[in-house]
Amino acid sequence: MARILITGIVTISILGLLLWQYFHGEVPSHHILNRKDMPEISNWWGGLLLPLLTWLLLSKIENRVSKRDPLTPQVKNQNIKVWGLFLLGLIFGIVLAASFMNNYKPLLDNVFYIFLALSLIVPVYYPEFILGFVLAMTFTFGAILPTAFILIIAAFGFLLYRFIRPLILRVTKVVSK
Structure with a gap:
């Protein structure tokens, strides 16, 4: 039920954004790597x-979480982790989009390295992180470029994590012993 509701909210939101952009000039297009x-x-x-991405990623999240026995205390902890990773992806996407819009070079020049370091700490390849990141960056870049970017990062993140x-x-x- 939650998957249908969240996917519906995302669908209405993106269609609303696209219609707003259409009636206020044009729906923007973005060059790959920001190169003309x-x-x-x-x-x-x-x-x-x-x-489609929301539906698929929420399905992956539900499948992973539902494998746990609902009577164990780990399920509550698992839900907190899901929301935490989603919010982390959302925050990171917002910071990255704001940095791009304001041309903040120190962050933009080191995005890949920041993601590599983050991949050693948290699983950036989890669907909740990916969904949060893509949703956060959609207003600035559309949905295609952030999705392609985070899927590449997720592949590296999987290997690292x-x-x-x-x-x-x-x-x-071993060294600490």
């Missing part, structure tokens, strides 16, 4: 992608 020699992607595609992080933790445990 690269192809443009219209924000209209977000009207299709964002509801699942393989490099355990090695670092093991080495620090």
Whole structure:
């Protein structure tokens, strides 16, 4: 039920944004990598992608959370983690979008490194982080570019969190003995 409600809210929101943009000039298009020699992607595609992406990511979240026994106290903790990762993705997306809009170079020049460091601490490849990030950046960049960007980052994040992080933790445990 929550998946339908949230997807409906996202659908109405993105269609409202697109209609507002349409009736106030035009629906913007964005060049890949912000370079004029690269192809443009219209924000209209977000009207299709964002509801679909929301539905798929919420399905992944529900499947992962529902695998737990609902009577264990870990389920409440799991829900807090889901919301925490969603909010972290949302906040990071807002900060990144605001930095781009204000041309704040120190953050923009180091986004990839910040994501790599963050990937060692939290699983940025989880669907709730991805959804929060894409939703936060949709107003500034449309839905397509943030989705492509975060999927690349999520692939690196998966490798770092699942393989490099355990090695670092093991080495620090051995060194601390």
